[in-house]
Amino acid sequence: MNTKERSIVRDLALAPEGHLKIEWVNAHMPVLNRIREQFEKEQPFKGLKVAISLHLEAKTAYLAKVIKAGGAEVAICGSNPLSTQDDVCAALVEDGITVFAKYNPDPQEYKELLIKTLETEPDLIIDDGGDLVSALHSERKDLLKNVRGGAEETTTGILRLKAMEKDGSLQFPMVAVNDAFCKYLFDNRYGTGQSVWDGINRTTNLVVAGKTVVVVGYGWCGKGVAMRAKGLGANVIVTEIDAIKGVEAYMDGFAVMSMKEAAKVGDFFVTVTGNRDVIRGEHYEVMKDGAILSNAGHFDVEVNKPELDALSVSKRTVRRNIEEYQLKDGRKFYLIAEGRLVNLAAGDGHPAEIMDMTFALQAMSLKYVNDNYNEIGKKVVNVPYALDEQVARFKLESLGTSIDSLSDEQKSYLDSWTEH
Structure with a gap:
């Protein structure tokens, strides 16, 4: 069954407008574009299934395309009934991504679309608010066996995940993307x-x-x-x-x-x-x-x-x-x-240049958890600082800006307690 046959969207005829929206953000997300180039070469998700639950608009759509470029089979649903954009959903289906999302579904349909996403039997998850992970641990425990881990976008989702970790419910590692410097300093604030x-x-x-x-x-x-x-x-x-x-x-x-x-x-x-x-x-x-x-x-x-x-x-x-x-x-x-x-x-969400950094963290964190899920264990972990800093460096480079580096003498001075 192809993505058009599997997907549940409002109207596939809306795809042309959705493509234009995705092309616009693509042109303003240089960090994610750089990661896409790496993923296309390295194929870190080859043979894996990724389930995504995020606010389904153009910037999210481009993240889904970057994950797909890394070799994954991607299924996506919305994380809020009023933030889903039907034209973007239609465009994603044409781009070979399975979509279970409509603008303003009733509460029961919203839940059904989320469950449909889980029924694709994902190996990895990107979540926003914890709904996907929560449903997986409560309503579809039968699908837990395949999941290696995932990444969470929001403060609310991390609070829920930490509560699950505390009571021993969490069955796979989750990376707290919201707590990364390049997330809260820029995404949350600006x-x-x-x-x-x-x-x-x-x-x-x-x-x-x-x-x-x-x-x-x-x-x-x-x-x-x-x-x-x-x-x-x-x-x-x-x-x-x-x-x-x-x-x-x-x-x-x-x-x-x-x-x-x-x-x-x-x-x-x-x-x-x-x-x-x-x-x-x-x-x-x-x-x-x-x-x-x-x-x-x-x-x-x-x-x-x-x-x-x-x-x-x-x-x-x-x-x-x-x-x-x-x-x-x-x-x-x-x-x-x-x-x-x-x-x-009531709007289009964060500016594309801001989500460029956040979604770069999501993509890199997903690769990190896939590479290290056995070592991490069933807990919530922070984004490694090296990934955080790499996103910031990519951002500065995209702006044509450079920063200084420490000399060997400066490094030695900072590491010493006798030379001051």
Whole structure:
């Protein structure tokens, strides 16, 4: 059965537009292009099956093509129902990749597509948020025997994987790509910062300057969102549960307060925590009329929708990807993209040049885990620093930039305790 016969997509006739999108990002991902050249020569995945669950848009599609160029048979599904782009899915099928994904499937169909991806019996996995690995360990344990290992993209996914490792459930090694320097310093900070505001701005068509933006969580993603909000002219408030991060936000020039206090003054809210219910009933009670709510965490649980529904007397779609909730007292709140990832569900995700580095790490980490899965064991491991640095060097070279190297004398000086 060929990829067209196996795949489940919305409409194969959409492929031409998808090809154009993939060609565009291909031209702006020089690091991944360099890795593709290596993979084509070395064929590190020859004879292996790779299952991928990521936000299925053009940049992800190009990663899938790079893995295929390394000799793999690739099957892919989306990691979020609203971030899948049907034209990109169709293009991938034409490129010989099996695709199980549609934009906005219902929850049952979304799960079925994920299971279909696992039923290709993968040797290696690339996951985003842990859904693929979780389903494999809970619903399709019969497919575990072939899996050598994989790589995880997100903070949320790594939290789930570490919980599995802690209780002894994890049955193969996973590389924590999210924790690599070239991931969180650039993807989480600059990628999330820009793409979140791309999504909010294109969806609302409202000015940010002069407004009060509440950023919930000051990890690397929260830092990027706050920095970009400040650059757009907003007054920025950060809420945190970590005192050290709270001080850091304060030192970075932002107001810091509890969510209950911030809820009273915010115009825009962006949650970036990876936890649930960080905006909930007690906050809705004090929010201003017209507050705009959005989430940049992986799952749609950070903004509590059931409690918002319970407080509302009506709900309607007022713009594409914006739902208006009217409360009993007449106040109206606006939720973007159903509380799902605003940068992908209401935008195109991170810039191509940012994902170039992240997906280079994914590709190299997948090769690393395939080469070393027996030695690693059933645990979550960090990306080796050598791979992290190599991605950074490839990036600098693509920019036409060079850096210095230590002389032998300098190396000796740094390694000595007697010559100072």
